[in-house]
Amino acid sequence: MPSPPKVPIPTLERLATYMRMLVELSSNGSATISSAEVEVCTGVDASQFRKDLSYFGMFGKPGVGYDVASLQRKIARILRIDSPQPVVLIGAGNLGAALVGYPGMAEHNFEIRAVFDNNFAKIGRKLWDTEILDINDLESVNREIGARIAILAVPSSAAQEVAEHCVRAGMDLILNFAPTHIKMAANIFVRDVSFLQELAVLSFHAGPSDDHS
Amino acid sequence: MPSPPKVPIPTLERLATYMRMLVELSSNGSATISSAEVEVCTGVDASQFRKDLSYFGMFGKPGVGYDVASLQRKIARILRIDSPQPVVLIGAGNLGAALVGYPGMAEHNFEIRAVFDNNFAKIGRKLWDTEILDINDLESVNREIGARIAILAVPSSAAQEVAEHCVRAGMDLILNFAPTHIKMAANIFVRDVSFLQELAVLSFHAGPSDDHS
DNA sequence: CAAACTTTGATCCAAATTGCACAAAGGCAG
DNA sequence: CTGCCTTTGTGCAATTTGGATCAAAGTTTG
Numbered sequence: 001m002p003s004p005p006k007v008p009i010p011t012l013e014r015l016a017t018y019m020r021m022l023v024e025l026s027s028n029g030s031a032t033i034s035s036a037e038v039e040v041c042t043g044v045d046a047s048q049f050r051k052d053l054s055y056f057g058m059f060g061k062p063g064v065g066y067d068v069a070s071l072q073r074k075i076a077r078i079l080r081i082d083s084p085q086p087v088v089l090i091g092a093g094n095l096g097a098a099l100v101g102y103p104g105m106a107e108h109n110f111e112i113r114a115v116f117d118n119n120f121a122k123i124g125r126k127l128w129d130t131e132i133l134d135i136n137d138l139e140s141v142n143r144e145i146g147a148r149i150a151i152l153a154v155p156s157s158a159a160q161e162v163a164e165h166c167v168r169a170g171m172d173l174i175l176n177f178a179p180t181h182i183k184m185a186a187n188i189f190v191r192d193v194s195f196l197q198e199l200a201v202l203s204f205h206a207g208p209s210d211d212h213s
Numbered sequence: 214m215p216s217p218p219k220v221p222i223p224t225l226e227r228l229a230t231y232m233r234m235l236v237e238l239s240s241n242g243s244a245t246i247s248s249a250e251v252e253v254c255t256g257v258d259a260s261q262f263r264k265d266l267s268y269f270g271m272f273g274k275p276g277v278g279y280d281v282a283s284l285q286r287k288i289a290r291i292l293r294i295d296s297p298q299p300v301v302l303i304g305a306g307n308l309g310a311a312l313v314g315y316p317g318m319a320e321h322n323f324e325i326r327a328v329f330d331n332n333f334a335k336i337g338r339k340l341w342d343t344e345i346l347d348i349n350d351l352e353s354v355n356r357e358i359g360a361r362i363a364i365l366a367v368p369s370s371a372a373q374e375v376a377e378h379c380v381r382a383g384m385d386l387i388l389n390f391a392p393t394h395i396k397m398a399a400n401i402f403v404r405d406v407s408f409l410q411e412l413a414v415l416s417f418h419a420g421p422s423d424d425h426s
Numbered sequence: 427c428a429a430a431c432t433t434t435g436a437t438c439c440a441a442a443t444t445g446c447a448c449a450a451a452g453g454c455a456g
Numbered sequence: 457c458t459g460c461c462t463t464t465g466t467g468c469a470a471t472t473t474g475g476a477t478c479a480a481a482g483t484t485t486g
Contacts, residue, residue, distance in 0.1 A: 008443065009414060016413035020392050034463065043394045047445065047465095054465060062464040063452040080416045087412070094311035099408065101307045104392050108409055110416070148419050149412070173415040175408075179233050179317050181256045189418050191411050195312065195388075196321055198404050199300070199362070200229035201222060202386040203293045203323070205402050206361050221473070247433065260435095260475060267435060275434040276482035 011052045015075055016108075017042050018049070022072040023107060034065035081109035086145050088171065090162050091153035092117040092132045095177055099151060100127050113145045118158075135165070142169040149173045156180040163190070224265045228288055229321075230255050231262070235285040236320060247278035294322035299358050301384065303375050304366035305330040305345045308390055312364060313340050326358045331371075348378070355382040362386045369393040376403070 021041050025033060035046040042049075053059050056078055060066040076082040087105075089096055089112050099105070100112055115127050116135045123134050133141060150166040152159055152174060159178035166174060167188055174190045176182055182190050234254050238246060248259040255262075266272050269291055273279040289295040300318075302309055302325050312318070313325055328340050331348045338345050346354060363379040365372055365387060372391035379387060380401055387403045389395055395403050 007417070010443070012414045012417050013410045015417075016407065016410040017394075019413070020407075020409065036463085041394065043396070045445065046463095047447095048443095050463095050465060051444085058465070060464055061452065062450075063454090063462050065463070078417065079413045080419045081413075085416050085419070094307070094314045098307035098311045102408065104409055105412075108412075110409075110412055149415050151412075173418055175411055175415055181230075181254065183256070189415060191415060193406075193408070193411055194229065194233075195315065195406070196233065196317055196323075197226045197229040198388055198406055199318075199321075199323055199364075200232070200292045200294075201225045202362050202388055202402060202404055203298050204220070204225050204228075204291065205386055206293045206298070223473070249433085258475060259433095260477090261473095263433095263435060264474085271435070273434055274482065275480075276432050276484090278433070 007055050011055060012079075014042075014044055014048070014052050015079060017044065018052075019072070019075050019079065019081075019108065020104075022068055022075065025068050026072060030068050032065045032067055033071075035060075037065075076109065084109050084111045085149065086111055086113045086147040087149045087151060088113065088138075088142060088145065088147045088166070088169075089115045089151045089153065090117070090135065090138075090166065091177075092119070092122050092127050093153060096153040097127055099153060100130065110149075112151075113147060114141055116141075135162070138165055139169045142171065147171060149175070152176045152178055154178055220268050224268060225292075227255075227257055227261070227265055228292060230257065231265075232285065232288050232292065232294075232321065233317075235281055235288065238281050239285060243281050245278045245280055246284075248273075250278075289322065297322050297324045298362065299324055299326045299360040300362045300364060301326065301351075301355060301358065301360045301379070301382075302328045302364045302366065303330075303348065303351075303379065305332070305335050305340050306366060309366040310340055312366060313343065323362075325364075326360060327354055329354075348375070351378055351382045355384065360384060362388065365389045365391055367391055 018038065021038065035049045038044065038049045039046040059071055059074060073082065087110050089099060092115050096115065100115060105112060112130065114133055115130050116133050116138055117123060118135045122132050125132050148171050150171040152162055154162050156178045159176060159180050160182055163174055163176070163182045163184065172188050174182070174188065176190055176192045179194050179196060184190050231251065234251065248262045251257065251262045252259040272284055272287060286295065300323050302312060305328050309328065313328060318325060325343065327346055328343050329346050329348045329351055330336060335345050336347050361384055363384040365375055367375050369391045372389060372393050373395055376387055376389070376395045376397065385401050387395070387401065389403055389405045392407050392409060397403050
């Protein structure tokens with residue numbers, strides 16, 4: 001490899017933010033946007049925006065700004081959502097239902113191609129318009145889908161086991177909504193999402209004297 | 214004030230992680246835990262754990278470790294969840310339902326005391342066992358509840374307006390699940406949660422050659 | 427009771443991330 | 457076509473965060 005340009009995680013997170021903004025802008029018919037305008041729309045510092053993009057090459061024209069449609073295509077390619085990105089969801093509970101029903105998913109080219117559960121009462125029923133499948137069929141189904149991304153919306157007690165099952169089925173990118181730490185081999189990329197973490201950060205700031213230090 | 218010891222946000226996030234672990238441990242009857250064991254359970258570096266706690270004083274005994282029950286109480290106090298922390302939820306859609314039904318919320322002393330919506334078809338119905346209230350009653354209801362934390366589970370198009378409404382009702386800590394940037398005065402603390410951001414970070418790593426650099 | 431072992435809390439250093447400043451590039455007006 | 461204005465991309469300094477090291481404190485064993 002010539003040079004593996006390591007991209008900071010925060011930069012990737014912001015790329016998704018830019019993507020959101022661009023989707024919105026393009027539907028509003030805007031043609032170009034400057035980094036200063038990005039700062040107003042997203043709250044991200046203008047030079048931060050430019051530096052984020054600079055990890056991947058040059059996208060804008062000095063004196064003009066960035067072409068909305070073109071930039072959207074390029075970020076989509078970077079994030080591997082220029083063509084539909086297949087995703088598998090495990091857990092057909094409330095959270096799973098919310099995720100399947102979330103419109104932003106499809107708008108950004110993430111396609112939940114299958115939903116699995118281990119509850120016989122749920123298997124065979126439909127979540128919106130996708131059938132809930134038996135978790136035991138994970139390997140065989142994903143042999144067809146070829147998803148590398150798994151979303152875990154299962155109880156903590158099942159998370160570790162389910163994650164390992166996903167790995168056996170060929171997935172190596174895991175988004176874990178269960179409030180527990182998952183131990184995985186180094187080549188498996190796990191990302192934890194915890195509502196409680198977010199709430200805790202807020203709650204801390206509910207100190208006696210508005211301690212916004 | 215003698216010295217306003219600024220606490221890093223990542224530290225606060227990890228405190229919530231420790232809290233989770235402690236809740237689990239105490240139900241399993243463990244009495245003490247060492248920072249090395251914390252590293253095994255949570256994946257957080259042992260010295261990181263000790264440093265996080267050192268922002269708030271001394272909690273452990275050399276040669277022994279930390280008393281599980283005592284540490285749990287102390288972290289709970291830091292995060293303002295030693296007594297129930299009232300929370301208001303706006304938006305009774307799928308995500309809202311998932312949040313109300315999430316058991317970890319109550320276990321960690323976050324109490325969703327009211328759910329609001331602007332959809333007349335939903336107002337008056339029940340979400341689990343809490344009634345869905347009219348968003349127009351936000352001020353009057355929160356005068357009784359006194360919540361400072363608001364969770365926004367509303368469409369992007371409504372987020373900004375609803376956030377401002379929450380501020381008028383006395384809330385100053387906002388957890389925003391809508392995929393949009395909310396502009397607020399500096400004394401309002403806003404935290405954005407975006408599934409798409411998390412997915413994007415994963416999806417990026419679905420590069421051609423497993424580029425785990 | 428003393429020596430060896432364990433674990434904390436603090437300090438130090440390295441790595442990562444952010445924000446600023448400036449030169450180069452492109453467009454526009456006269 | 458020339459000079460001015462706008463905006464990008466990048467190098468650099470400053471802040472923030474993470475990981476390692478070490479002395480001091482506490483426990484256990486013989």
